[in-house]
Structures are given as structure tokens and as C-alpha cells.
Amino acid sequence: RKEVEQDPGPFNVPEGATVAFNCTYSNSASQSFFWYRQDCRKEPKLLMSVYSSGNEDGRFTAQLNRASQYISLLIRDSKLSDSATYLCVVTLGDSWGKFQFGAGTQVVVTP
Amino acid sequence: DGGITQSPKYLFRKEGQNVTLSCEQNLNHDAMYWYRQDPGQGLRLIYYSQIVNDFQKGDIAEGYSVSREKKESFPLTVTSAQKNPTAFYLCASSIDVGGAFFGQGTRLTVV
Numbered sequence: 001r002k003e004v005e006q007d008p009g010p011f012n013v014p015e016g017a018t019v020a021f022n023c024t025y026s027n028s029a030s031q032s033f034f035w036y037r038q039d040c041r042k043e044p045k046l047l048m049s050v051y052s053s054g055n056e057d058g059r060f061t062a063q064l065n066r067a068s069q070y071i072s073l074l075i076r077d078s079k080l081s082d083s084a085t086y087l088c089v090v091t092l093g094d095s096w097g098k099f100q101f102g103a104g105t106q107v108v109v110t111p
Numbered sequence: 112d113g114g115i116t117q118s119p120k121y122l123f124r125k126e127g128q129n130v131t132l133s134c135e136q137n138l139n140h141d142a143m144y145w146y147r148q149d150p151g152q153g154l155r156l157i158y159y160s161q162i163v164n165d166f167q168k169g170d171i172a173e174g175y176s177v178s179r180e181k182k183e184s185f186p187l188t189v190t191s192a193q194k195n196p197t198a199f200y201l202c203a204s205s206i207d208v209g210g211a212f213f214g215q216g217t218r219l220t221v222v
Contacts, residue, residue: 004153034210043213044154053160087153089211097146099203099211103153 002034003027004090006102013109020074021089021105033064035072036087038104046089047073078109114138118213119127123222124189124196132187132217134202143185143204147171148199154205157200189219197221 006023013019023034033050048055050071052063061074075082088102115136124130136143142161146154156169171198174193179185187206189196197220203211 008177032210041199043216046210046212049210098156098159099205100155101146 002102003092003100004088004102006088006105008088008103008109009106011105013075013082013107015078015080015109017078018074018076019078019107020072021086021107022070022072023102023105024070025088025100026069026092026110027090027092027100028066028069030069030090030092032091033062034072034089035060035062035100036069036089037102038085038087040085044101047086075099075107078107079107080111083107083109115202115204115212115214116220117200117217119217120162120215122217124219125222127191129188129190130219132189132200132219134185134187134214135183136185137183137206138183138204138206138212140212142204142206142211143179143180144176144203144205144211145169145177145185145187146203148201154201156161157187214217 002023036044036046037047038044050055050064054063059076063072085104085106087104090100118133144159145157148154157170157175158177160166166179176188200217202214205211
């Protein structure tokens with residue numbers, strides 16, 4: 001079983017709609033959680049950290065469910081520029097600074 | 112500007128050659144990482160370093176070597192022992208567990 005699993009998609013979303021997707025992690029000792037965005041043939045870029053209480057950054061909302069061991073990302077009012085692959089990243093509690101990446105969820109926003 | 116610089120952007124390697132990928136950061140981050148990404152796949156950790164003169168193998172270290180003589184620099188050598196080196200190589204750095212920041216990557220192709 002992979003440490004971090006994501007639905008690869010693609011999630012095809014009409015412009016202006018809301019899309020949400022999850023990421024599950026296997027290690028209950030995981031300490032920190034992040035969402036990254038990766039455009040085609042580019043490097044991943046940090047989108048947002050995920051806090052226990054949930055957090056919002058503009059149109060993006062991230063949630064953490066420790067009991068069920070998953071994090072989620074919700075994008076409201078989708079823009080064409082939101083089309084990208086979204087990577088879930090988890091740091092293991094027993095490995096300081098070592099990040100585990102999911103394979104990514106592809107989102108395609110259509111006009 | 113603070114950031115991570117990888118060079119070259121594109122690199123072509125002949126069979127049996129060793130090649131070195133450069134990674135420099137001026138973010139004053141302690142930890143640095145090398146990842147490999149293959150098409151349609153997630154990032155896989157090659158090596159990481161938490162402090163100068165110390166580094167640890169990641170999940171796919173065979174055929175690769177690194178050094179960390181300076182805090183700012185973490186070069187990766189792809190040796191002839193790496194049988195399938197064609198991939199997108201990403202260098203990253205982080206401070207504690209506050210998220211990792213990536214360079215623009217190097218695309219290595221065997222010719």
C-alpha cells in the first residue's frame with residue numbers, strides 16, 4: 001500500500017463550479033500536511049499547508065481528518081488557471097523534514 | 112531574489128557517462144532534497160540532507176551520489192550505474208517542516 005494515495009482524475013470541472021478531492025495517508029504518526037500545485041512540465045509549488053482546524057486561502061479550502069487519515073482540498077469558483085495537478089504531501093512524524101508525495105490529482109477546468 | 116536554482120535545465124547523457132546536476136539555494140534552509148519524477152508518476156526521493164556534511168539515502172538512491180560541503184549547495188551525480196536515468200530531477204529545500212520549495216528542475220535524457 002502506498003504511503004500517500006490520491007485519485008489521479010482527471011476531474012473535469014466547468015468554469016465557476018466547485019471541485020473537491022481527497023488524499024489518504026497510511027502512517028498515523030504523520031505530522032504535517034500540504035497541498036502543492038504542479039503545472040505540466042514545471043516544478044511543484046506550495047499551495048497551502050493543512051492545519052488541524054482546517055484553513056482557507058481565497059477560493060481554496062483544506063481540511064484534515066486525522067481519525068480517518070485523509071486531507072481534502074476544495075476549490076470554489078474554479079478558474080481556467082486552476083487547471084493543474086494537485087499533489088498531496090505528508091511529512092512522517094519519525095522522519096524530520098522528509099516528505100512523502102502522492103502521485104497527484106489532475107484537475108481540468110473547462111470554459 | 113531568494114530561491115533555489117537548478118542547472119542545467121536540460122541535460123543529455125551518453126551511455127556510460129556520469130553527469131552532475133547543480134542545486135544552489137540562498138534561502139538559508141538546512142534541509143535539501145533530490146527527487147526524481149517520471150511521466151505520470153509521483154516524486155520519489157533520491158537523497159536528502161539535513162545538515163552540512165551529512166546526507167541520507169532516500170527510496171531510490173542506487174546509481175546516484177551526492178555531497179553537501181556547503182549549506183547552499185547539494186549537487187547530484189547520476190552515475191553510469193543508474194540504468195534508467197531519463198527523468199525530471201527536482202531539487203528542494205526546507206526549513207524544519209514548514210513545506211519544501213523546489214527549483215525549476217533538470218530534464219535528463221539519455222542519448
